[in-house]
Amino acid sequence: MQGLRAVAVLLVLVYHLDTDYLPGGYVGVDVFFVISGFLITSLLLREVRSHGRVSVSRFYVRRVRRILPAATLVLVATGIAAVLLLPVTRLEQTALELAASAAYIENFVLAGQTVDYLAAEEAPSPVQHFWSLAVEEQFYLVWPLLFVGWAALRSRMPERRADAVLGGAVAVVIAASLACSVLMTAAVPTAAYFLPFTRMWELAAGGLLAVVLARWDVPDRLRDPLGWAGLAAIAAAAVSYDEHTAFPGYAAALPVLGAAAVIAAGEGRSRRSAGRLLSTRPARFVGDLSYALYLWHWPIIVIMLGTSNTTELSPLSAAVAAALSLFLAWVTKIVLEDPVRVRGLLDTGRSALAFALSGILVVTGAAWGLHSHVQQVRSTEFDPQVHLGPQALDAGVEPDEITAPPYPSVLTAEDDLPxxxxxxxxxxxxxxxxxxxxxxxxxxxxxxxxxxxxxxxxxxxxxxxxxxxxxxxxxxxxxxxxxxxxxxxxxxxxxxxxxxxxxxxxxxxxxxxxxxxxxxxxxxxxxxxxxxxxxxxxxxxxxxxxxxxxxxxxxxxxxxxxxxxDTPTTRSRIVECVDLHSPDVQACVRKRDTALKGExxxxxxxxxxxxxxxxxxLSDRFCLDDVCPAVIGNVLVYRDSHHITATYSRLLAEDLAERIEDVL
Incomplete structure (x- = not known):
């Protein structure tokens, strides 16, 4: 199982480092869902068969021990790194998503934001990947209850019939969620990607596999081909899918069935089986680190991109990000995860609840600190003597240097709308x-x-x-x-x-x-x-x-x-560039030929x-002889890569009126 975890996390890691290498690497999350559903359901089945009941409290104690220590550490560390390293323009959204991630509702926040046209160029937060953990925990709020009911029914009917009832109930969950996934992916694909209703069938698919394998074994002659077929299905999805694939929907079935096939095949019966490959020491090592590696890699990538104001990592930067992610994952496992597991920490309902609440409070406190910092630097009053806008071009002012806090402020520029x-x-x-x-x-x-x-x-x-x-x-x-x-x-x-x-x-x-x-x-x-x-x-x-x-x-x-x-275009995340490079914003100008490219x-x-x-x-009110600045006369020209701020537009009124008179 650890080897399959390694496959899943490496798919996600490579995809996030450079989508060109694995355009469909995001299916690694779906592989994780199947693994999680299989393991948790296997645990619940054993508990029912051994004790005749399910302890819901013990179930959640185990989830807290497994999930929260590392997640809390990463969230707190990310909040600190964000305030130290990210542009202030990113902090308010990061604060919101830190709190949402701590409460395991990040997926709902993202589902609501992805349909916002005005937020189309908004950079991802460093905790955006917590959406998948939120989906899992939302699923596990209800999944144990199915086994509580099944345990009660099981004592009143033959075992074979009870197993059939359980399998039928799980199949109904799969069918309903898959139908929801297909319909929502066609109607609202961006929201469908993050919602638990469209994803729970993937976890339930792992659960159904656990129910089936608890009673029937896969024939030996089928294990090896089944394992390789499963890996091939996962690889096919990772290579052939991309950002244009309607996902999850029907497309999610390929990696889900592939993961289920690999699990069903087990280690196989020959040295050349897929299971033996996934049982090698390197595969098990990465699999052991998979959870912590998943947690650390995305904040590292986002913060590296944010500090350099770029949208892609260079090969060297990608290698550094991968190495740092692996190192922090290893340290987290040795210093935090293993001690909690081996020493029996957080082993009671009271201690687990106290830690969960404390973690939420600490992360929420960090989020509030980010929010407060943002509010302190948010307000900049418009001063016509200082914020000259295009008038500065007539006065011969150099537009590549800011002499006063720009208006609108970098925190309000994206909201400076008509x-x-x-x-x-x-x-x-x-x-x-x-x-x-x-x-x-x-x-x-x-x-x-x-x-x-x-x-x-x-x-x-x-x-x-x-x-x-x-x-x-x-x-x-x-x-x-x-x-x-x-x-x-x-x-x-x-x-x-x-x-x-x-x-x-x-x-x-x-x-x-x-x-x-x-x-x-x-x-x-x-x-x-x-x-x-x-x-x-x-x-x-x-x-x-x-x-x-x-x-x-x-x-x-x-x-x-x-x-x-049409107005000239500028570089992406232009407001962040201004924030990072102020007061000398020469790095944020764009060549005139590029800004006005194409007739x-x-x-x-x-x-x-x-x-x-x-x-x-009015191109001459946006560009000089060879460059188009991001700030002119202490006024932000753009709110994103191709829309101008309402303030700069308003300050162009006199120029526009003169040009209209000329042509009319």
Whole structure:
């Protein structure tokens, strides 16, 4: 069994070090689930058959002894390392997830966060991997109760029939959870990955195997082929699956059945069996460290990435991370896990409960300390004499050095959003009808509209300022990842048609015809991807043609179109970069050629549409001759890799107004 544990943890470790090596290495967690379900169920079966009952209290005492000492150590150490080494921008989320991990509800926290469009670029926390431990412990809140009931029934019926009842009950759990997994993976895949309802069938599969093997042995002639087939199934999943695989769902069956086959085969009957390979000293050594290795490897990787503000480890960094993880796992086993196990510590319900509560309090205290530290550095007041924004470019200020705490602060930048988000006017990816906001004077003589995706939305603060100053009325029509084009796009993060965008665009066009604004301002992300076209140049032409078609329809309705050229992009986790390198943020600039790479389809459409659609280009307010800074005039330009802050947008109002006057 230790050898199979070694396989599981090494799959996860390699996957986290570099997904290119094992794009489906995440199935190691599923192998762990099967092993855990098998061992725990075997223990419960033996207890019922030996004593005729299950001691629920003793069951949880054993879980506390096995799980909590090492987990508590890692959580506390991670909290300390986070405040010392991670950017302050990461600490609030880390504090939340430390507390959630200590309470074994981390999976529910992650399930709720992964559907947040605005958190799409949020870096993972150093305790994110505790989600799998949370799933196990949630499963084991109810699993012993099944055996309590079975023990009561067993005394009233023949043994064979009682075993059949137990096997049937476990099979029902598997069927129900697997069905839930398949349905949720198709409907809400990000949440399905973390929830216990979609995962419990994997633990129960190990449990069913324990029930079956308690009565029937695998024939000797089948053991060797069964073991190798199981390892092959696990390897096939680890190599062929990737981030695009619909998982767990049906796909989880391959590693689950593979793990079950390896367990069923045992050590085999020949020297060349898979079981003998997994029983070698190196395999047993890694298997003995597997739990502690799983706990330590992820915080080490995340903290190394956080301190270097990168998204991938270099080969050398990966080797260092792996070595340090193995070393800390070995120390944890020798110094903590073995003494607790050998010396009989935490052997009573009272001591186990006291340790569990103390561990939760200590970790929660560490989380509160992180949270308090964050609050101390959160607030930065806007000062127009200090936070000049684009005006600093006219004054000749060097934009690669911060002379005062930037605004918005690095802790609030990702929340520095246009008003239309808080006002509920940014349509989500599933919406097909617009929910426009209206800003400005009710009796305005001039009515304008803003249309496009989130890159149109980040111009709304500037347009609101202009509308207020000029007495305009501004109507906003924006939708996440939905460029204003009739071309069918790809749904974000997927390879399926974004039909909701196309339908929404058609409905917006109808509303614009009814509204008849004087001007429609439109902007969209230059990287909008059409469905079914892989060639980059052809894709831009296709998106541009769809834009031209819509602009011609607006022109025929007597509505003028003004294009706001897309803003430059910057590096990922840009706010963290600023936090790490302040006050000299030269390391956070991006080359102009990279930031403005590729022609904007809107510019192509303006040249080819056949209608007068002037382009307003403010790239010179984001970039100098050869670089695009992350901070200009002590103002953060970006809140993520391609959205500008509402503050910087607002400070661009005067420039935007002048450029609009020029083209109109």
């Amino acid at each position: 008003d239309l988000y808080g006002d509920g006017c940014q349509s989500t990816e599933t919406d097909t009808h617009p929910s426009p906001c209206v800003y400005g004077a009710e009796d305005a003589r001039t009515t304008v509209a803003l249309v496009g995706d989130s890159h149109a939305a980040h111009w709304s603060p500037a347009l609101q300022e202009i509308a207020e100053d000029r007495g305009w009325q501004l109507h906003t029509f924006t939708k996440s990842s939905c460029a204003f084009t009739s071309t069918l796009l790809v749904r974000p993060g997927e390879e399926v048609p974004y039909t909701q965008c196309q339908e929404w665009t058609g409905n917006v066009l109808e509303e614009l015809r009814a509204l008849k604004p004087d001007v429609v301002f439109t902007s969209s992300r230059a990287q909008a991807a059409p469905y079914g076209i892989d060639d980059e140049e052809e894709a831009r032409e296709a998106v541009a043609e769809g834009m031209s078609q819509l602009w011609r329809e607006l022109d025929e309705a007597g509505i003028a179109v003004v294009v706001l050229r 904007d389809p809107q510019v192509i459409a303006a040249e080819e549409s056949g209608v007068e659609a002037p382009v307003v280009d």
